[in-house]
Amino acid sequence: MAALVSVKDLVKIYATGTRALDGITLDFHRGEFIVLIGLSGSGKSTLLRCINRLVDPTSGTVIFDGTDITAAKGAELRRIRRRIGMIFQQFNLVKRSSVFTNVLAGRLGYRSTWRTFVGQPSRDDVALAFENLGRVGIIEKAFVRADALSGGQQQRVGIARALMQKPELMLADEPVASLDPATSHSVMKYLEEINKKDGITVICSLHFLSLARRYGTRVIALNGGRVAFDGLPADIDERRFKEIYGEDAVEVEIGLGRAETA
Ligand SMILES: Nc1ncnc2c1ncn2[C@@H]1O[C@H](COP(=O)(O)OP(=O)(O)O)[C@@H](O)[C@H]1O
Numbered sequence: 145m146a147a148l149v150s151v152k153d154l155v156k157i158y159a160t161g162t163r164a165l166d167g168i169t170l171d172f173h174r175g176e177f178i179v180l181i182g183l184s185g186s187g188k189s190t191l192l193r194c195i196n197r198l199v200d201p202t203s204g205t206v207i208f209d210g211t212d213i214t215a216a217k218g219a220e221l222r223r224i225r226r227r228i229g230m231i232f233q234q235f236n237l238v239k240r241s242s243v244f245t246n247v248l249a250g251r252l253g254y255r256s257t258w259r260t261f262v263g264q265p266s267r268d269d270v271a272l273a274f275e276n277l278g279r280v281g282i283i284e285k286a287f288v289r290a291d292a293l294s295g296g297q298q299q300r301v302g303i304a305r306a307l308m309q310k311p312e313l314m315l316a317d318e319p320v321a322s323l324d325p326a327t328s329h330s331v332m333k334y335l336e337e338i339n340k341k342d343g344i345t346v347i348c349s350l351h352f353l354s355l356a357r358r359y360g361t362r363v364i365a366l367n368g369g370r371v372a373f374d375g376l377p378a379d380i381d382e383r384r385f386k387e388i389y390g391e392d393a394v395e396v397e398i399g400l401g402r403a404e405t406a
């Protein structure tokens with residue numbers, strides 16, 4: 145089966161001269177739950193952001209379902225981006241707006257009509273927003289201000305907002321890095337559910353090896369902008385991890401030995 149996302153020889157050198165990605169070639173298939181791990185600075189965010197072109201790669205290609213994202217522009221780029229949801233470590237909600245308004249905003253991009261300007265959502269969009277809030281278990285918070293919610297709840301709003309696009313691919317950049325262990329699981333389980341039940345392909349960066357092994361169907365470890373491991377979660381244990389990253393960095397960065405399982 146053709147890959148949903150095919151990354152080839154991807155290189156990103158920032159204006160500062162930092163080589164964040166140093167030749168990445170990977171295929172991501174429909175239905176996979178891919179977890180990206182790696183120390184801070186290893187290129188996880190850059191890779192995720194090249195996939196939806198929040199970052200322009202220096203060279204190489206990203207093919208999404210047969211279309212070259214790296215070459216797409218204008219309406220074509222918007223069409224592809226609509227098929228790719230994203231959630232962020234800091235949730236990126238509009239803090240002073242209601243949960244409901246934040247979720248509805250996920251629908252923007254679908255509509256370029258006068259309705260957008262007068263701020264009148266369609267009945268279908270309203271229904272979909274409630275459906276997605278229900279899916280992440282916070283329908284009763286719909287009219288609460290976003291910043292009144294706990295971190296875990298805010299990230300669930302982030303998921304509901306991304307679901308408004310009916311995405312085929314969900315990119316999640318350290319979605320639980322700001323959350324405590326128990327709350328992390330409460331967010332990860334919704335990502336797991338949209339992967340398993342809706343068949344949405346997930347590419348998620350995480351910094352706990354235990355979470356990677358628990359939720360991933362495949363784990364990819366980056367090191368210095370290169371792929372250092374690509375395989376089954378069961379095949380990347382603490383020993384393998386230390387081989388890649390060294391003893392010291394691992395303890396600090398990846399949460400080994402911490403009580404991160406709740
Ligand atoms: N906008 C940027 N400008 C310059 N350098 C950047 C920028 N974003 C990231 N980098 C650098 O690129 C490297 C990879 O960063 P990043 O992709 O954020 O890694 P990770 O998400 O794994 O922590 C790091 O050295 C980082 O400092």
Ligand SMILES: [Mg+2]
Nearest residue numbers: 188189190318
């Ligand atoms: Mg990052």
